[in-house]
Structures are given as structure tokens and as C-alpha cells.
Amino acid sequence: MLQIGLTGGIGAGKSTVARRLAELGATVVDSDKIAREVVEPGTDGLAEIVAAFGGEVLAEDGSLNRPALAAKVFGHDENRARLNSIVHPRVRDRAVELTSKAPADGIVVQDIPLLVENGMAPAFHLVVVVDADVELRVRRLTTSRGMDEKDVRARIAAQASAEQRREAADVWLDNSGTEDETRAAVDELWHERLLPFERNVREGTYPERGGPKIVEYDEEWPRDARQLIARLKLAAGDKALRLDHIGSTSVPGLAAKDVIDLQLTVAGLDDADALAETLGRAGFPVLPAFTRDTPKATDPDPEHWRKRTHSSADPGRWANLHLRAVGSPGWRYALLFPAWLRADDAARADYEAMKREMATRFADIPSYGDGKEPWFAQADARAEAWAAATGWTPPL
Incomplete structure (x- = not known):
């Protein structure tokens, strides 16, 4: 089984890449989706959040009032750490459970927005980072999601920098172009790298490397x-x-x-x-x-x-x-x-x-x-x- 970490900043278009990988046959484990599931009404995760932050983080229907919780957490390191200590272990355990159900010859893609911030890159065979120009990301989020521009820029600033993501990236997918261009790049990655990599890991083999070609020193x-x-x-x-x-x-x-x-x-x-x-x-x-x-x-x-x-x-x-x-x-x-x-x-x-x-x-x-x-x-x-x-x- 090949384990791939997929990440990228807010608005970069990571979901486009995840969807295409799923269409190609990957088992996609979406940590954002899991994070919502583990705090649904009736879960012990939601109960612990209420105990930590008070009843005002609940909506009238008993679900989590995310804007109210964000107001308590955003900009407060201690509160954010407390929230992470509640949510992250539950997300991790559920991700492990879903991964264990994937076929032995499968490719599991774990979609983790904060993969770089949480130092998770070494746990994967490869890390794929999806990126796009900051101004394009701002336009996407303010138009398609109706988010406030100031909030969008604050969220981008709070996440890992492009340099930090490049340090962790084995594959850098630029999603600044059209969706067809991005899908084509994902297809190439899947067929030329991920499928043969998975086969080699499963069979204990390695690629043919060719002859002794000398190249100039590479800063990478x-x-x-x-x-x-x-x-x-x-x-x-x-x-x-x-x-x-x-x-x-x-x-x-x-x-x-x-x-x-x-x-x-x-x-x-x-x-x-x-x-x-x-x-x-x-x-x-x-x-x-x-x-x-x-x-x-x-x-x-x-x-x-x-x-x-x-x-x-x-x-x-x-x-x-x-x-x-x-x-x-x-x-x-x-x-x-x-x-x-x-x-x-x-x-x-x-x-x-x-x-x-x-x-x-x-x-x-x-x-x-x-x-x-x-x-x-x-x-x-x-x-x-x-x-x-x-x-x-x-x-x-």
C-alpha cells in the first residue's frame, strides 16, 4: 500500500486534485470531512468541546457553531492547542481506521490541510502539495465561497508559507491554470509515478535507472x-x-x-x-x-x-x-x-x-x-x- 499526503493552502484547489485521484482509483481519506464527523451532535468530541469552551459554541439545533468556536480560537494559541488536542487524535484514529480498509495494492491519499504545519510529511511515501498564486486564491474564496477578503488573507497568513510547503513537497502541483490542465497533471502523476511506485513497494523492486549520466549540481x-x-x-x-x-x-x-x-x-x-x-x-x-x-x-x-x-x-x-x-x-x-x-x-x-x-x-x-x-x-x-x-x- 502506498501512502500519499495531499496538502495545500486554503483556496489552492486541493479538492480538485483529491477528486481526480479518487476517480483514478485512489482511496481518499479527507481529514476535513472526518474533522466534521467527529464533532457531530451526539459525539464525545462535541461534548468535550462544549466542556472546554462553553455552551455558546453550540447552535440552536445542538450542532457546533463554527463561527462562535472560531472566535474563541483564532488568534489564541492556548485555545487553539486545546481544540487541536480534542479533534486531532479523533481525526487520526478515524483516518487509521479508513486506511486499514483499503486494499493491499491500493494507493491511499490522505487529504490533510495542515500536514506541513503539524510536521506529518515523514509519515508518507510522498507528499503532494497543491499551490496557486495568493491573489488567485483570494479571488476564488471571495467569489465562490463568499468569504470576506480580510478573513481570507488572515487565514492564508496563518498557514504554512510557500517556502515551508516546498520544503516538504515531493510533488508540487501548480493549480493556477484551468481545471483540465490540473487534471492532466494529476493523471500524469498517477500513471508515471504513483502506480509504479506502489507496485515496486508491494513487490520489493525498484526502477531501472539507466546509465551514468552526469548533471550539474542541483540546489534541490x-x-x-x-x-x-x-x-x-x-x-x-x-x-x-x-x-x-x-x-x-x-x-x-x-x-x-x-x-x-x-x-x-x-x-x-x-x-x-x-x-x-x-x-x-x-x-x-x-x-x-x-x-x-x-x-x-x-x-x-x-x-x-x-x-x-x-x-x-x-x-x-x-x-x-x-x-x-x-x-x-x-x-x-x-x-x-x-x-x-x-x-x-x-x-x-x-x-x-x-x-x-x-x-x-x-x-x-x-x-x-x-x-x-x-x-x-x-x-x-x-x-x-x-x-x-x-x-x-x-x-x-
Whole structure:
């Protein structure tokens, strides 16, 4: 089952996207709808709200008087927190119940307006953010819903900023155009990314990635890494001693393959093996063929270089996860090498030139990797010399 978080600011058109996803076959869990259900007349949720805020939040028919409640909550942090403590657990429990009823091969879309504000992004395989220009959102809400413009702008200002949503977004859907354009974008997302992603998670497979194409440094790589790290930390729990962005994409300014490499530090490889199924369900199936690094020729115990490797099942983001035992040679080197490149401009330029050359000579990733080994053999002493000169040690 693939879990998608859907969010966006008020008036952005999130409901249009949710409707289309439902038409395509997704199970849509609407948190706004649930939030209304859990405070309907006769529910314990409504009774607790009345106990907390007084009988004046009730309408004449016994239902919740939402404007009266909003007047007590809006602009009052303590009251808002109290209301959230009543409503959010009930919404969460009902959402879990509805999700559990979805088919095992299903795609569940949880429509959550405050997903970013509540820090919920790591709980999903992907987060889809629907956005539109602020002025367009204001026009939509004042004309179609008859809302007061001042109220609309206050509500927009109280929600997450565009920058905060971009930090959480795996997919950014601009809904500033026509509804047909938005529906077409959703269709493409569904067929090109969500369906194959779900299949890969269910079957424990990953997409074919192609050859070693080198691209210019992308300013989005660190953000992509942060998103993946947050998800993997949540999945791995206390077995993850630390998670780091490693490899070429962790070095600012360095051209590289568009691959996010991450290292999950564990106490030992028994913990790595215990995490295999959990990480697979989180979207990172194991790569059984890749169980060790290439040890140094002088290393008396090559077994110290053993690791476990997983790869992202997401066809929209190539990422590899390397699980290594804390203190092992491979673990240390994976942290040392990018630290050295970040600090040494000449080494970084040298490495980039070599990578570009190897990418023109070899059409497949294994051959490309083998072709780089002579450079690594001579670079090892340079990296170690830099570590000794600067006092670098692995972060713990």
C-alpha cells in the first residue's frame, strides 16, 4: 500500500486534485470531512468541546457553531492547542481506521490541510502539495465561497508559507491554470509515478535507472535528502544511530549523477538485517547483490567492509541507502570522502573531471564504478592526509 499526503493552502484547489485521484482509483481519506464527523451532535468530541469552551459554541439545533468556536480560537494559541488536542487524535484514529480498509495494492491519499504545519510529511511515501498564486486564491474564496477578503488573507497568513510547503513537497502541483490542465497533471502523476511506485513497494523492486549520466549540481539535492532522511528515521526508529547525506550529491557545486546517497548508521549488521522489511515498506527495498564495499588492498579483514544496501522504489527519485556498522571502515570512509571534497576545491575539481570522463567511456553503472577505482586508490591517501591535518573525525 502506498501512502500519499495531499496538502495545500486554503483556496489552492486541493479538492480538485483529491477528486481526480479518487476517480483514478485512489482511496481518499479527507481529514476535513472526518474533522466534521467527529464533532457531530451526539459525539464525545462535541461534548468535550462544549466542556472546554462553553455552551455558546453550540447552535440552536445542538450542532457546533463554527463561527462562535472560531472566535474563541483564532488568534489564541492556548485555545487553539486545546481544540487541536480534542479533534486531532479523533481525526487520526478515524483516518487509521479508513486506511486499514483499503486494499493491499491500493494507493491511499490522505487529504490533510495542515500536514506541513503539524510536521506529518515523514509519515508518507510522498507528499503532494497543491499551490496557486495568493491573489488567485483570494479571488476564488471571495467569489465562490463568499468569504470576506480580510478573513481570507488572515487565514492564508496563518498557514504554512510557500517556502515551508516546498520544503516538504515531493510533488508540487501548480493549480493556477484551468481545471483540465490540473487534471492532466494529476493523471500524469498517477500513471508515471504513483502506480509504479506502489507496485515496486508491494513487490520489493525498484526502477531501472539507466546509465551514468552526469548533471550539474542541483540546489534541490539537499532538500531531497532531508525529506528522505526524515522518512527513514521514522521508519528505522531507535536502530538508526544517525542518518547522513553522503556521496557526490552531498558536495555543493559538484556535478554528479542525479542520485541521493544516504548512510544509515547501525550498531551492527544484525540491526541492518532486522530493518530490511521495514525499510522496504517505507519505499526502500533491499539490494541483495550489494552487501559490501570494495576494501582497501591492505586491509587484513575485508569483512569489516560489509554493508547492506537498499534503493528507492520511487521512479521519480533515484536514491540509495547504505547501512553500515558504526566504526567500520566503510562507514568512516563514506563520511570522510565528501567532507574532504567539500573542503578541498582542487580535489573536487579533479574528481568531477574524472567522473565526466568515466561517464563518456562506460554505458552502465557497474563499469562506471569499476572505472573510478584507480582514482580512488590514489585519492585515499590525500583524503587521509587532509583528515590528519585538520583533525577530522567521524561525527557521532
